[in-house]
Amino acid sequence: MAAAVTDRYDGHLARRWGSVSDFGKIADPIADKALIGAGLLVLSAQDRLWWWVTVVILVRELGVTLLRFIVIRRGVIPAAQGGKVKTVVQTVAVGLYVLPLPEFLDPMCLAVMLIAMALTLWSAWGYVVAAARLLRPAP
Numbered sequence: 001m002a003a004a005v006t007d008r009y010d011g012h013l014a015r016r017w018g019s020v021s022d023f024g025k026i027a028d029p030i031a032d033k034a035l036i037g038a039g040l041l042v043l044s045a046q047d048r049l050w051w052w053v054t055v056v057i058l059v060r061e062l063g064v065t066l067l068r069f070i071v072i073r074r075g076v077i078p079a080a081q082g083g084k085v086k087t088v089v090q091t092v093a094v095g096l097y098v099l100p101l102p103e104f105l106d107p108m109c110l111a112v113m114l115i116a117m118a119l120t121l122w123s124a125w126g127y128v129v130a131a132a133r134l135l136r137p138a139p
Contacts, residue, residue, distance in 0.1 A: 029068075029079050032087050033061040039094035048097055053117055057090070060120050064127045074134040082123035089116040 010028070014020050037058055043049035068077050079087075093113040101109065 029083070029087075030065060033065065036087070036090045036094060037061060039098070043094070043097050049113065053113060057117055057120050060124050064124055067127055067131050071131045071134045077127060077130045077134070080123065080126045080130070082119070082126050086116065086119040086123040089119050092116075 014024060040049065040054040040057060044051045044054040064083075071077060089112065093109070093116040096105075096109040096112055
């Protein structure tokens with residue numbers, strides 16, 4: 001939770017102070033993916049979350065990261081708004097699973113996680129479109 005909070009303020013401060021860099025545009029989303037991915041893996045290893053949810057989210061995250069690296073010579077694809085919303089919802093979902101909540105809230109936790117998974121898949125499309133624009137031959 002502390003890592004998620006500090007990540008939020010790091011990005012805010014970078015934009016406020018005008019110190020956003022191409023490296024940061026690439027490194028920050030990778031750090032987000034590592035943080036969420038580790039949480040998902042632990043939850044699945046503890047049988048608290050279905051493995052298929054973890055696999056779907058991690059495959060998307062890896063795919064988008066690879067896509068961003070494939071097109072990096074043509075330009076950097078910064079984190080899109082959909083990707084940012086997805087990351088927030090993923091963080092909330094993992095956070096709900098980590099908190100010692102009563103069992104009757106398990107369906108709510110699962111619902112938030114499934115929303116996170118849907119946003120994860122939906123936001124991938126934005127990166128595919130951005131990559132296609134970068135790879136399109138110049139007129």
